[in-house]
Amino acid sequence: MSKKVFLCAISNISSGHCVEDCKFCTQSVKYGASIERFYHKPVETIVEEAKEARVRKAIGFCLVTAGKGLDDKTLRFVCEAAEAVKKEVEGLNLIACNGTASVRQLRVLKDHGVDSYNHNLETSEAFYPKICTTHGWRERYETCENVKIAGLKLCTGGIFGLGESPEDREAMLRSVLSLDPESVPINFYHPNEALPLEGKTLEVEEALAMVRLAREILGPKRRLMVAGGREVTFGDEDYRIFEAGANAIVVGNYLTTLGKDPMRDHAMLAHHGYEIAESCGDG
Template identity: 55%
Template sequence: MKKPIFLCSICNISSGSCAEDCGFCTQSAHHNADIERYKYKAIEQIVHEAKCASSNGALGFCLVTSGLGLDDKKLAFVCEAARAVKRELPQLLLIACNGTASVEQLKALKEAGVNAYNHNLESSKEFYSNICTTHSWEGRYQTCLNVKEVGLFLFTGGIVGLGESEADRASLLQSICELSPATVPLNFYISNPALPLKATPLSEAEALDIIKEFRAKLPKESVLMIAGGREQTFSPHCDIFAAGADSIIIGDYLTTKGEAPMRDRAMIEHLGYTVATLCQHVTPA
């Protein structure tokens, strides 16, 4: 029997106007990308999106904010959103993705009902200065350590196709393995006319090989989640799960449209897999 596929959805609860200069990100104010910008999404809308995600089979729901990290006001808002979602959907694996975070801030999120924290390393330590100059890779790694210290499930991964070398990918993968995360989001870079970072897109064959390499070297218990860039990188019925993926993001991404959830579910079934249910999914410690 083929493995069940874990579905996750993300919710951009604070969009755009980020002061950081990440060359891959349309939310950076440095790049003036044509995206929707808002300070905070209405709590009622966040809960509505969580309910929709759950009805589409998502077991995980991620509250994402733009910006370097948490301050007191943003932390209070994320906690308010988390409590509201958990009141309506207590069974949902609630993930926060709010940039760099201290131990105390992460403890507050955990008390509000957050189960996991997503903070991607993005690239190798050696390559990072090529894609961002306003904060350090080391700060990202420290946040991941803080997540582990607090006892939240750690989600951390990166982006490939940024122009990095194979050695850079190997270094990123080694750093991820050191952290032994519960879930590893793997993104494939898609260029935008507003972004300064230009790179040749990976072919489907190259991307599949990267999935295979990650799955072979990651801890067996880590869930490998294919996230941004999936729809542009892979043909509709390419079997990324046979290559080693355990999970996908369904619905829209932060500033780009995703595939319709029902079409993704049809794709999963066409390939002979099932969608993971609550009783089947056990998040690794």
């Protein structure tokens, strides 16, 4: 496998006002987690975050909103932010992550500069009702199909550590494979005292086994990104995720939790002989 690693950054552009009941998510108003909540981050701030991400060698930049899906107001806001980022920052693969979406909405995003759309399956279809009851797994899968129809690149994955079985883990990954995504983010549950979920932080070896399983099922060419939970799950052993088959990470902060200093990640990659990819087509 190539020694090149892809870096992606996240911008939480609308935070903490979701009315869904996903038990793993601090953005739900149902659980009252102590997080920053706001409807629209200033577009100028989003652009500055994109510039900073590019300086830190991220080639993916994701515009994330809280909520079940795209309504007209959110769609206009994401389009405005996307246009501003594309105008000011070169070399970014611009990703939108705004929940369930129709083909029409996704085509509008594409027309305003969005390159990829992220919508995770989260877990297997069988286990999903245990972590969310306000919208269904099939709706998530159909949004991913809509992404492909709209001509956007698809980014979809899930979370490990929610209480799912080994069979659920494999089923989720095979469902992801059936969608033929370009990029697959795998997250590891980050416990929060406000959440009702009986999940756990996986031990390092179990988490590495999940990375290896994902690579085995998804094949050698797909981009496999370790995203949320990298810090709490792997600590300073996170370099081992690349030996297990990952070739991408999220750098900087997440939606409601802090990540590691991107410069630390740069140093870690260099120390272990990895290069930072310069473009989506690299490596």
